[in-house]
Amino acid sequence: MIVKEENKQMFGQLLLDKKIINQKQIKEALEVQKTNGKALGNILIDLGYTTSDLIKSVLNITRKTEQKLAHLFNTSIGMMKCIDQASLFKFIMTEAKRILESDMCNLFLVDEEADEFKCVFIYNEEVREIRLPLSNGLAGYVAKTSETIKLEDAYQSPLFDPELDNNLGYKTSTVLCIPVKQQSNKVIGAIQVVNKKGKGRFTSYDEWLLKSFAIFASNAISMVSAGKIKNPKTRFAENMNMFNLAVENLAEGVIIITQDDDAVVVNPAVKWMLGWKIKKDIDKQETEELLEKSGLGKISKWLRGEVDSLTSEEITIQIPEVRVIKVEFSEINGEINYERKKGCLVVFKDITRDKKFDQVKSEFITIASHELLSPITSMKNAVNLLLQEMLGPNTDSQKKFLHIINDGVEYLSNLTTTLLDITISEIRKVPLKREKVDLDKIIKSTIESQWFKAEENKVSLINNNGSHPSVLADSNRTRQALLNLLDNAFKFTPHGGEIVVSTKSTEDEVEISVKDNGAGIFLEEQDKIFERFYQVENATTKKHYGIGLGLSICKDIIEAQGGRIWVESKGRGGSNFVFTLPLYK
Ligand code: ADP
Numbered sequence: 001m002i003v004k005e006e007n008k009q010m011f012g013q014l015l016l017d018k019k020i021i022n023q024k025q026i027k028e029a030l031e032v033q034k035t036n037g038k039a040l041g042n043i044l045i046d047l048g049y050t051t052s053d054l055i056k057s058v059l060n061i062t063r064k065t066e067q068k069l070a071h072l073f074n075t076s077i078g079m080m081k082c083i084d085q086a087s088l089f090k091f092i093m094t095e096a097k098r099i100l101e102s103d104m105c106n107l108f109l110v111d112e113e114a115d116e117f118k119c120v121f122i123y124n125e126e127v128r129e130i131r132l133p134l135s136n137g138l139a140g141y142v143a144k145t146s147e148t149i150k151l152e153d154a155y156q157s158p159l160f161d162p163e164l165d166n167n168l169g170y171k172t173s174t175v176l177c178i179p180v181k182q183q184s185n186k187v188i189g190a191i192q193v194v195n196k197k198g199k200g201r202f203t204s205y206d207e208w209l210l211k212s213f214a215i216f217a218s219n220a221i222s223m224v225s226a227g228k229i230k231n232p233k234t235r236f237a238e239n240m241n242m243f244n245l246a247v248e249n250l251a252e253g254v255i256i257i258t259q260d261d262d263a264v265v266v267n268p269a270v271k272w273m274l275g276w277k278i279k280k281d282i283d284k285q286e287t288e289e290l291l292e293k294s295g296l297g298k299i300s301k302w303l304r305g306e307v308d309s310l311t312s313e314e315i316t317i318q319i320p321e322v323r324v325i326k327v328e329f330s331e332i333n334g335e336i337n338y339e340r341k342k343g344c345l346v347v348f349k350d351i352t353r354d355k356k357f358d359q360v361k362s363e364f365i366t367i368a369s370h371e372l373l374s375p376i377t378s379m380k381n382a383v384n385l386l387l388q389e390m391l392g393p394n395t396d397s398q399k400k401f402l403h404i405i406n407d408g409v410e411y412l413s414n415l416t417t418t419l420l421d422i423t424i425s426e427i428r429k430v431p432l433k434r435e436k437v438d439l440d441k442i443i444k445s446t447i448e449s450q451w452f453k454a455e456e457n458k459v460s461l462i463n464n465n466g467s468h469p470s471v472l473a474d475s476n477r478t479r480q481a482l483l484n485l486l487d488n489a490f491k492f493t494p495h496g497g498e499i500v501v502s503t504k505s506t507e508d509e510v511e512i513s514v515k516d517n518g519a520g521i522f523l524e525e526q527d528k529i530f531e532r533f534y535q536v537e538n539a540t541t542k543k544h545y546g547i548g549l550g551l552s553i554c555k556d557i558i559e560a561q562g563g564r565i566w567v568e569s570k571g572r573g574g575s576n577f578v579f580t581l582p583l584y585k
Contacts, residue, residue, distance in 0.1 A: 012040060015050065025049045037280065039269045041251035051353065065252055066347035070330035071099050072213060073243055073256060073345060077333055079220035080235045088224050089120050090127045092217045096193055099213060100176065100206055103195035106164065107180075108132075108139035109221075110189050117143075117189070123168060130167065137161035138177045139190040146187050148211075150202050151175040154194075176202035180214045182222060191217065212246040237263050253325075253348030256332060257287060259303050259341040273348050275319030296327065296346075303342055310344060314351070324352045369420040376413045383409055414487070418549050421480075432474040432560055436584045439471045439478075439510060443501060446482050450490075458495040461486075464502035468510050471581040473561050478581065481557045481565075484550040485514040485577045492575070493518030509563070509580045517574035526567050530555045554579070 012026045021029075021044060029043045036043070044050045075095040082088035089107060096105040107120040117132045117139060134140055138149050141159050154160040154172040165172050177192040191214050196202050219242065223230070230238070240256065240263040247254040253270030264287045271278060274294045278286065288300045295315050301307045310329040317323045325348050332343040383406045385391060387399075394402065443465045454461035471478075482501075489499045493516045504511045521529060521536065528534045535548040551565075558565045558579045565579040 015044070021049050037268055038272050039251060039267070040249050042269060042272050065349075066328040066330040066345055068099060068209060069247070069254060069347065070332045070345040071095075072209065072216075072246075073239070074333040075099065075213070076216035076239050076243065077236070079216055080223070080230075080239065082220065082224065083229060085221075085224055086127050088220055090122060092191075092220070093120070093122050093127075096191060096210065096213055096217075100193040100202070100210055101197045101200070102174075102176075102193040102202075103197065104170070104193070106139075106192045106194070108143065108190045108192070109180075110134065110143060110187070119164070121164070121168070130164075132161075132163070137163075138175060139192060142177045142179050142190040142192075143187050146179045146181070148179070148207060149175065149177045150207065152201055174201055176206055176210055178207065178210050178214055180218045180221075182218055188218060188221070215242060215246065233261075236261060240265055253346075255287065255291075255346040255348075256343065257284060257299065257303065257346075258332070258343030261341070261343075270348055273323065273325055273350050274317055299329075299344065299346065302344065305342075322352070323350060324355045325349065326351045365419050369416045372412070372416045373420070376409060376416060379405075379409050380413055418553065421553055432477060434472055434474055434561060436470045437473045437475045437478065439468055439473070439503070439512070439581065440465060442475055442479050443482065443503070443512070446479050446486070447501060450483075450486055453490055454499070457490050457493070459490060459493050460498045462498065462500045464500050466503060468503055468505050470584040471510055472584045473581045474557075477557045477561070481554040481579065482512070482514070484554050485579075488550060488577075489514055489516040489518065489575075492516065505583065507583075509582050511578055511580050513576055513578040515574065515576040519575075520572040521567055521569040521575050522571040523569075526569065529567070530565070 012030070015021045016023065016026060025044065025047070026040075029040055029047060029049070032038075032043050032047070033040060038046075041050075075091075078091055078095070079088065082091050093105040093107060097103070104121070109118045109120065111118050111131075114131070115134055117134055117136060119130050119132050119139070121128055121130075132140075134143070138151075138154075138157070138159050138161075141147070142149055149157075149159070151157050151160070152174055154175045155162070160172070160175075162172075164170070172194050174196045175192060175194055176196075177190055179187045180189045180191050181187050191210065193202070193206075193210060196206075216239070219238075240261075243256065244265045244267065247265065247267045250267060250269060253273045254265060254267045255270055256265035262284050264282065264284050266282050266287055270276065274290070276290050276294075278290070282290075291297065291299050294317065298307055298310065302310050312326065312328040315325050315327055317325060328347045328349070330345045330347075332345045383402060386394065387402050387406060443463065447461060447463045450461055486499065486501075493499060497517050499514065499516045502513050502515070504513075525536050529536065529548075530551050532552040533548040534552075555565050558581070562582050563580040565577070567575055567577050569575040
C-alpha cells in the first residue's frame, strides 16, 4: 500500500536531510523493522542512533498532536460524506487550511484531456476555478516530479507564478505544496497551503499532516468522480484502515476507538510503549482489555458513558524498565450509519527521558546551590565584620573595595537562593505552610531589615501599612515575596527616590503594595515580567544584577497561597507592585 511506503520513506528522508542519521543506519533500522514491526523512530532510538527529543524536533510535534490527529480523522470522515464535487472541494480546502493553520488552500487537478490544470480556490466563500497550463508554477513542478515543495518566501523561487496572487489580490509568502496521488501512485494533482499563520513556517510535521490529508482527499475525489457512494459502515472501516497506515510510523503512539464499531486504530508505537505483545491485527475487545491492564480502563468507561470526560495524565509502566508515558485524549466524530457515536483518539508520548533529565537537573541544582550557599554565607559574614570595622578601622579605599566584594557576595547569595527556590518549587519538596499570620508584623520586620539598604541607596523607605486582620499565608514565603519586590524597587529607583509599602483590606483579602517612583514599566511588558528569565531590555536594567527570576518566584509564591499579583505603571514615573492574600477566617 502506498501510504505505508510513502510515510516510511518520508520519515527516513527527513532524518537523513537533517543529518540526524546516515544511510547505513537507516538501512539497518529498516532491516530490524522487518523483524519486529516497531516504528522506525523507536528502532533508531533503541539502536542508539538518535533520541526521542531529536525525533520530536524533526517531526515538530506540538503539544496539540492529539487535536490535530483527531481533526484529521474527523475531516477524513467528513470528506467521505460529500456527494458532489463542489461541496467536496470546498470541504477539502477549508479543512486543509484549518488543519495546517494557514491562510489559504488551493487544489490543482490535472485535466489530461485538456492538458491543463483545473485550479480550484475559495474566493468570498465561493468555490472558483481557473484553468492553468500543466507546466505552470509550483503545482506544475510538484505534479510532474511528485516532489514536495516547501518555501519560506515564494517570490524567491523561480517556479512560483504570481498569477494567482494577482487574480486574488493576495501576497503569498510561505508555501507547502504536495502531490495528490491515487492508490495506484498516479499523480492526479497537487494541494497547496499558503501563508502559515502567525508568521510561522511550514514544518516537517505539517508536511506529514498534509500528505496524510491528501491521501484521504484523493480517495474522496475518486469516489465522487466515479459517483460511487459507499455505505457508511464500509466507509468508516475504510477510513480506520487508512488512518492506521497513516500513523504507522509516527513516534507517538496513537489509538482510535469508538463506541460500537469493531475496527480500531492501534499503531506500533503504542504496542512498544505500553509493552503490549500482540499480533498485528487487534480488535476492539482486545484493545480494551489491554488498555485496562495498562491502567487506562477509564477509556472504556467513557465510551459506555460511565465517566463524563477524559483528561490527560501520565502513567508509569514497568516492562521491565520504567517508562513514563503521557496520555492525551481528543474526541473524534465516530459517525456510522449517520448516527453520532462516541469515539476517542488517544496519543501516547514517551516522556521517560524528559522526566529523568528534569529530575537529574533539579537534583544537580539543589546540590550545587546548597554547596555554594555555605561558603557564600561565610564570606558574607566575614565582609560584614570588616565593614562594621570590628577588626579595626578601614581606609577609604579599603572601604570601597569591601563594598564591591559585599555587592558581589550579596548577588551570589541571592542568585543561589533563587536557584534553590526554583528547584524546590519545581520538585515541590517544600509544601507551603499556610497558617494564621499577622501580616503587619511581617511587613514591619521586613522593612526594618532593609533600612540599611535604603540608606545605602539614598532612597526613603516608608511603611504606610495600617492595621489589618490576620491573613492565611506562609509567613516565610510571604516575607520572601515582599523582599523580592523591595529588592527590585531599590534596583530601579534612583537616589532621592521613594519606596512606599502600604496595604488595603477588602471583604476577603488584603492588598499589599510596593510603590516606587523609579524607572516604571511599559504596558506591553507588564505581563511578561512575571515570566521566568524575562527582563526588560533597557539601560536601567543593564546596570543591575539579575536574571529575571525574582518576579516569577513572587508570582509562584503568591498564587500558591491563593492570591494574585500584578503591576500598575504608566511606563515612566514609577511602578506599583500589588499582591493579595486571603484573609484568615
Ligand atoms: P530581575 O530583577 O532578576 O531582572 P525580576 O523577575 O525581578 O528579575 O524582574 C523582571 C524585570 O522586571 C526586571 O528585569 C525589570 O526590567 C522589571 N522590573 C521589576 N521590578 C521593577 C521596578 N520596580 N521598576 C522597574 N522595572 C522593574
